[in-house]
Amino acid sequence: MPRGSSTLGSAGTAPSNYGQSSHGLRGDYSRMRPDYTVDQDWSAYGEAEHERWRRLYRRQIELVPGRACEDYVAALMPLGYEAGIPRFEDVNARLGRATGWRLVAVPGLVPDLVFFEHLAARRFPVTWWIRDEREFDYIVEPDVFHDFFGHVPMLFNPVFADYMEAYGKGGIKAHGLGALKWLARLYWYTVEFGLIRTPEGVRIYGSGILSSPSEIDYAVVSPKPRRVAFDLMRIMRSQYRIDAFQETYFVIDSFDQLFEATAPDFTPLYQELATLPDLAANAALPEDRLVS
Ligand code: PHE
Numbered sequence: 001m002p003r004g005s006s007t008l009g010s011a012g013t014a015p016s017n018y019g020q021s022s023h024g025l026r027g028d029y030s031r032m033r034p035d036y037t038v039d040q041d042w043s044a045y046g047e048a049e050h051e052r053w054r055r056l057y058r059r060q061i062e063l064v065p066g067r068a069c070e071d072y073v074a075a076l077m078p079l080g081y082e083a084g085i086p087r088f089e090d091v092n093a094r095l096g097r098a099t100g101w102r103l104v105a106v107p108g109l110v111p112d113l114v115f116f117e118h119l120a121a122r123r124f125p126v127t128w129w130i131r132d133e134r135e136f137d138y139i140v141e142p143d144v145f146h147d148f149f150g151h152v153p154m155l156f157n158p159v160f161a162d163y164m165e166a167y168g169k170g171g172i173k174a175h176g177l178g179a180l181k182w183l184a185r186l187y188w189y190t191v192e193f194g195l196i197r198t199p200e201g202v203r204i205y206g207s208g209i210l211s212s213p214s215e216i217d218y219a220v221v222s223p224k225p226r227r228v229a230f231d232l233m234r235i236m237r238s239q240y241r242i243d244a245f246q247e248t249y250f251v252i253d254s255f256d257q258l259f260e261a262t263a264p265d266f267t268p269l270y271q272e273l274a275t276l277p278d279l280a281a282n283a284a285l286p287e288d289r290l291v292s
Pocket residue numbers: 163166167169170171173174186262263264265266267
């Protein structure tokens with residue numbers, strides 16, 4: 001789920017679902033293009049890998065009803081994921097028609113700026129390899145299952161798709177301003193671990209939760225985590241944990257709200273953030289509006 005950056009990326013916190021990885025980068029970076037993309041080579045997957053994908057898929061799809069948001073489910077179902085590891089070109093044909101986004105295969109984590117440049121051009125980098133059997137329940141880095149199952153369906157939502165592009169452009173800017181620490185938290189608490197309020201109750205749109213067999217239930221059902229109404233500055237001040245379930249989730253009312261709240265220029269916000277202390281991942285502020 002998290003993308004353990006830091007070796008290639010800027011120091012410390014990296015954007016997106018980057019966490020820090022203690023074991024260095026995984027993947028074969030020897031034959032990529034300058035923008036870090038490679039070809040998927042679908043024929044190179046073995047039957048054991050397709051079979052592992054199908055088991056991951058069957059376990060996860062059971063957990064989706066009543067937990068994932070509606071737009072996610074609607075986009076996921078026609079993708080044919082039950083058959084095995086998808087071909088990028090098949091998903092791209094649909095995704096291109098829906099929102100103009102395109103998936104590009106990468107060897108694994110990519111440097112911050114490379115990642116932002118892809119997003120800004122409506123290209124989503126997807127790790128092509130699948131986790132091994134020992135990582136069936138938990139994997140630190142994004143693999144092909146996390147990226148396809150967690151991220152791809154949300155790219156079919158036009159507003160969310162625009163948000164991702166804007167995030168990429170904002171990332172390029174934040175990189176130049178030395179503000180990635182704050183912007184990375186926004187990715188974490190929205191794209192990876194975001195919740196949304198619906199008439200049926202709180203639902204998930206964050207990919208880190210949607211591709212996790214255990215957090216998917218905890219995030220919406222457990223009384224333990226705090227579910228706080230979306231607050232941009234609060235999020236950018238909040239540290240996060242990459243080694244445990246989140247103690248705080250942030251809940252949006254709509255994707256329009258998310259897009260609009262993040263549209264203004266962040267430069268003055270970064271200046272203010274530089275004067276404010278970070279908040280612990282489990283901080284409880286009196287002004288937090290809790291969502292039940
Ligand atoms: N509006 C932000 C800025 O000016 C960019 C951004 C958009 C960041 C959407 C995140 C999400 O920096």
